[in-house]
Amino acid sequence: MSGFFDVTIVGGSAIGGASAAECARRGLSTVILEEDPVVGKFRRCTSICSESGLRSTGIPFSEATLNYINGAVIHSQNEDLTLKLREKKAIVFDRQVFDERSVSRAVSAGAELRLGSRVTSFRANNLSTSEGSIGAKVIVGADGVASSTAAAYQFPVIKRFVYCYEAEISNADVAHKDLVEVFFDNRMLPGFFGWIVPVDEKTARVGFGVDDPSKMMRAKNDFFSRKEVSPYKSGDTVRDFHASIPARPRASTQKGNVILVGDAAGQTKSTTGGGLVFGSLCAKEAGASIAGHLSDGKELDYEKRWRSKYGLTLSLHRNLRRLADRMDDSLIDAALSLNRNPLSLSLLSRFGDMDFLFRF
Ligand SMILES: Cc1cc2nc3c(=O)[nH]c(=O)nc-3n(C[C@H](O)[C@H](O)[C@H](O)COP(=O)(O)OP(=O)(O)OC[C@H]3O[C@@H](n4cnc5c(N)ncnc54)[C@H](O)[C@@H]3O)c2cc1C
Structure with a gap:
């Protein structure tokens, strides 16, 4: 099946769906090309976001919601700090359902979805797929961290990644159903x-990330030996996976009429690795910019738009990550024990928006 469209989106997951919805609802002929026979990332994601962040994506998430979180237990090598927020702040959800809602929202807005359609070659405004060739006025690469779109159009490479392992474990005694546990230990991770994200009383997503793939094996042994994590070894592993997260955006995400969105662009938070909220927000900027260009003859100003709206926040996340990386483990211990006073706890519990760091 061939064709010519205003916009061709490479990748039918959360951000491809969000980009397509923004284009289609503005009346642009839009096609999503997804290589797999079904949409989505097959749950290779922890899938926790702040509720306000999820709302800002515009993607319906109520049917995907599995659990509510209202705080965290933060562990360092020798200390821990429990932080309870006044309200439920974060949602744990089913990533597959979320991705499906994102893409079906685009289809309802008029986008065409082609499954099993892997883009194998990119030449100017023409894409070859297993199903035929597609022409487009604008090409959107929403094809994830290993973006073929970015490689084909020679975008600058992403310079830093985080390498992760995660298992969803059931039949476990989850210590806190409404608190995530996070582990800061620069020697180990x-x-x-590291993280334990509860799905319900018996199920949790347990994982960690490191800055170098050669450190994975040792990190996995050490992390799963921690006293808070080792009980999960006797649960049942429902699924597990290795995956990487871009730790910073590409130096450029727009070349002529080709743009990159989501993980393909590196639009993730360096602090937590979360990419769904900012990827979706940048998809909105993509839709507005493409429509302005194709319908009103304006400059395609996607890169300018998303950097001016979200560049500063993402760079704050990067600076916090740099700071955390440089912290000696004994300093992290000290920071946690110092924060265990009523004033800092109440301040911290107001400081609770995980996506927009400085919004109370
Ligand atoms: C361990 C881990 C935990 C995470 N936890 C969270 C979290 O809790 N919260 C959060 O916000 N983010 C989280 N993230 C990040 C989040 O998963 C990503 O930011 C998000 O998946 C990005 O979505 P995307 O649509 O850009 O890319 P993807 O979800 O990777 O989708 C890319 C799509 O493109 C398709 N594709 C690729 N190449 C082609 C091609 N040539 N032709 C056609 N189709 C193609 C793929 O099949 C796929 O469907 C986590 C990531 C990891 C690794």
Whole structure:
């Protein structure tokens, strides 16, 4: 099946769906090309976001919601700090359902979805797929961290990644159903952190990330030996996976009429690795910019738009990550024990929006 469209989106997951919805609802002929026979990331994601962040994506998430979180237990090598927020702040959800809602929202807005359609070659405004060739006025690469679109159009490479492992474990005794547990230990987990995210009383997503793939094996042994994590070894592993997260955006995400959105662009938070909220917000900017260009003859100003709206926040996340990476483990211990006073706890519990760091 061939064709010519205003906009061709490479990748039918959360951000491809969000980009397509923004284009289609503005009346642009839009096609999503997804290589797999079904949409989505097959749950290779922890899938926790702040409720306000999820709302800002515009993607319906109520049917995907699995659990509500209202705080965290933060562990360092030798200390821990429990932080309870006044309200439920974050939602744990089913990523597959979320991705499907994102893409079906685009289809309802008029986008065409082609499954099993892997883009194999990119030449100017023409894409070859297993199903035929597609022409487009604008090409949107929403094809994830290993973006073929970015490689084909020679976008600058992403310079830093976080390498992760996660298992969803059931039949476990989850210590806190409404608190996430996070583990900061720069010796064990250099460049990132570990997590236990509860799905319900018996199920949790347990994982970690490091800054170098050669450190994975040792990190996995050490992390699963921690006293808070080792009980999960006797649960049942429902699924597990290795995956990487871009730790910073590409130096450029627009070349002529080709743009990159989501993980393909590196639009993730360096602090937590979350990419769904900012990817979706940048998809909105993509839709507005493409429509302005194709319908009103304006400059395609996607790169300018998303950087001016979200560049500063993402760079604050990067600076916080750099700071955390440089912290000695004894300093992290000290920081946690110092924060265990009523004033900082109440301040911290107001400081609770995980996506927009400085919004109370
Ligand atoms: C361990 C881990 C935990 C995470 N936890 C969270 C979290 O809790 N919260 C959060 O916000 N983010 C989280 N993230 C990040 C989040 O998963 C990503 O930011 C998000 O998946 C980005 O979505 P995307 O649509 O850009 O890319 P993807 O979801 O990777 O989708 C890319 C799509 O493109 C398709 N594709 C690729 N190449 C082609 C091609 N040539 N032709 C056609 N189709 C193609 C793929 O099949 C796929 O469907 C996590 C990531 C990891 C690794």
